[in-house]
Amino acid sequence: MPDNPSFLERHHFLLRRLHSLTGIVPIGLFLILHLTTNSSIVWGSFLGDSGVAMFQHEVDFIHSLPALVLIEIFGLWLPIAFHSILGVYYAVSGSTNTKSYRYGGNFRYALQRISGYVGVIFIFYHVATLRWGWSLPGAYLFDAHAASSTTAMALRAGSENPWQLAGILVGLFYLLSVLLLVYHFANGLWTAAITWGLTISEQGQRRWGYVCASLGAALMVMGVTAVVGFVTLDIEEARQIEASLHTAQQPAVETTLAPEDNAH
Amino acid sequence: MVTQAAKNEVHLEPGLKRTIRFRIKRCDGPGKPARWENFDVPVVSGEGVNVISCLQWIAEHPKTAEGADTTPVVWDSGCLEEVCGACTMVINGSVRQSCSCQLDNYAPLDGDTITLEPMSKFPVVRDLWVDRSRLFHNLKRLKAWAPIDGLHDLGAGPKEHTDDQHVRYKISECMSCGCCLEACPQFHQEENEENWDSSFIGANTIAQARLFNLHETGKQLAGDRLDTLAAAGGVSDCGNAQNCVKVCPKEIPLTEAIAAIGRATTIHRVRKFFRGK
Numbered sequence: 001m002p003d004n005p006s007f008l009e010r011h012h013f014l015l016r017r018l019h020s021l022t023g024i025v026p027i028g029l030f031l032i033l034h035l036t037t038n039s040s041i042v043w044g045s046f047l048g049d050s051g052v053a054m055f056q057h058e059v060d061f062i063h064s065l066p067a068l069v070l071i072e073i074f075g076l077w078l079p080i081a082f083h084s085i086l087g088v089y090y091a092v093s094g095s096t097n098t099k100s101y102r103y104g105g106n107f108r109y110a111l112q113r114i115s116g117y118v119g120v121i122f123i124f125y126h127v128a129t130l131r132w133g134w135s136l137p138g139a140y141l142f143d144a145h146a147a148s149s150t151t152a153m154a155l156r157a158g159s160e161n162p163w164q165l166a167g168i169l170v171g172l173f174y175l176l177s178v179l180l181l182v183y184h185f186a187n188g189l190w191t192a193a194i195t196w197g198l199t200i201s202e203q204g205q206r207r208w209g210y211v212c213a214s215l216g217a218a219l220m221v222m223g224v225t226a227v228v229g230f231v232t233l234d235i236e237e238a239r240q241i242e243a244s245l246h247t248a249q250q251p252a253v254e255t256t257l258a259p260e261d262n263a264h
Numbered sequence: 265m266v267t268q269a270a271k272n273e274v275h276l277e278p279g280l281k282r283t284i285r286f287r288i289k290r291c292d293g294p295g296k297p298a299r300w301e302n303f304d305v306p307v308v309s310g311e312g313v314n315v316i317s318c319l320q321w322i323a324e325h326p327k328t329a330e331g332a333d334t335t336p337v338v339w340d341s342g343c344l345e346e347v348c349g350a351c352t353m354v355i356n357g358s359v360r361q362s363c364s365c366q367l368d369n370y371a372p373l374d375g376d377t378i379t380l381e382p383m384s385k386f387p388v389v390r391d392l393w394v395d396r397s398r399l400f401h402n403l404k405r406l407k408a409w410a411p412i413d414g415l416h417d418l419g420a421g422p423k424e425h426t427d428d429q430h431v432r433y434k435i436s437e438c439m440s441c442g443c444c445l446e447a448c449p450q451f452h453q454e455e456n457e458e459n460w461d462s463s464f465i466g467a468n469t470i471a472q473a474r475l476f477n478l479h480e481t482g483k484q485l486a487g488d489r490l491d492t493l494a495a496a497g498g499v500s501d502c503g504n505a506q507n508c509v510k511v512c513p514k515e516i517p518l519t520e521a522i523a524a525i526g527r528a529t530t531i532h533r534v535r536k537f538f539r540g541k
């Protein structure tokens with residue numbers, strides 16, 4: 001070790017383990033909740049009145065949580081920033097050699113890094129446009145009171161017509177990123193068990209691999225369902241349902257929403 | 265490699281003549297530029313020709329395929345039976361021992377081309393010969409030995425557990441060839457020796473930690489080894505590509521060793537956190 005090791009070197013072990021941990025809790029856990037909620041735009045019509053109502057109901061619940069901004073900052077944004085920054089730093093230290101060594105594991109390794117890079121860009125775009133209202137290309141601001149219709153608009157780059165170029169690009173970007181992020185999570189969950197030493201034998205690693213692959217497949221189905229569900233949503237109908245929900249539930253929403261969220 | 269040979273077993277009639285084209289990456293010494301040279305080597309089937317015997321032929325006939333005079337190609341070797349690891353090089357893009365690379369299996373057809381390069385993760389001494397001292401440096405960094413030095417009689421050693429012996433036996437076959445390091449996307453050539461102690465230590469050395477930490481006498485240094493492997497360049501720099509286990513000619517369960525050491529460092533660090541030492 002050099003004479004004055006850097007901060008990263010002195011806390012190497014702790015940082016590596018925190019990097020692994022944050023990927024699972026809170027980020028991975030959040031991914032599961034997020035995709036469950038979002039895919040309710042489709043499955044909501046089987047369990048409730050309509051996907052729009054179900055999704056609105058869930059969004060209202062999230063927005064009724066106390067100190068939502070603090071939860072977001074400490075439970076999501078900081079862990080994601082930590083995992084991303086450290087992750088990119090670690091990833092650039094590797095040198096992919098899939099050309100010479102064409103093993104499945106090696107492609108898994110390479111894809112883990114690629115999906116990480118795409119994921120960082122996507123999450124930034126996603127949060128900056130929908131949550132912070134930055135006017136990046138194709139951006140459309142999410143409104144928690146009209147959750148389904150504004151999400152659908154955002155996935156079409158702000159146009160009601162789903163079949164124009166900008167909208168299709170944004171939709172595809174979402175689709176691809178969601179699939180890559182789910183892969184990143186599932187594969188990360190698999191390798192975390194090796195990192196922490198939970199799965200040691202080859203057989204144990206294989207079995208845990210089946211579990212992670214199944215979870216990943218299920219999440220991918222939910223992710224595709226959500227993106228396709230929003231892209232093909234009938235926006236007019238969604239707005240009507242939201243308006244009717246809104247008048248019916250106005251008082252309840254009014255009292256539980258944090259003041260800053262009423263600003264939309 | 266037995267497994268590889270068994271997989272693409274080719275039955276050539278003995279006594280058939282063919283020519284094999286060797287494309288060799290050459291370099292006259294450290295810091296000198298690399299260049300490529302071609303050699304056409306006549307081969308007879310059924311005579312157990314391997315890459316080393318072809319290099320010996322080239323040393324006797326140092327003429328390129330284009331007819332130009334050149335110097336003999338330099339390589340390193342020892343045992344010639346895949347137990348010393350000295351002859352490891354990159355053959356057709358992937359790392360393996362050249363002595364056990366049998367041409368009747370590997371290049372059965374007339375005109376087959378074999379590309380030879382030195383390993384890319386170690387400094388080239390000359391042509392195909394590399395300096396693997398960093399491997400031995402890393403074994404010292406890990407304290408990969410059982411501490412029994414001294415002049416006094418230590419008496420009989422403790423009894424070894426049979427199950428542990430089975431695990432250790434497989435790992436003890438490691439010949440420090442460097443295949444697992446060459447194929448590892450997380451292990452890089454590091455020219456500055458001062459950085460060796462904080463650069464990724466590699467799968468073979470992590471496996472040696474498992475070997476010596478399971479050994480009843482070697483165990484005495486287990487804490488030191490886990491400290492080394494929890495630090496920068498230790499086990500958590502592994503990216504789980506699992507190439508190492510695929511290329512290891514001794515089929516050492518490297519990924520199991522990595523996971524076992526991952527667990528041991530986790531426990532060691534948590535314990536240390538509470539015990540304070």
Ligand code: SF4
Pocket residue numbers: 349437438439440441442443444445467468471511512513514515516518
């Ligand atoms: S673990 Fe295998 S590949 Fe690595 S140095 Fe030892 S024998 Fe070679």
Ligand code: SF4
Pocket residue numbers: 444447448449450451466467501502503504505506507508509518519522
């Ligand atoms: S599993 Fe780890 S040590 Fe083995 S090749 Fe991959 S990164 Fe290297």
Ligand code: FES
Pocket residue numbers: 340341342343344345346347348349350351352361362363364
């Ligand atoms: S010469 Fe010893 S392994 Fe090839």
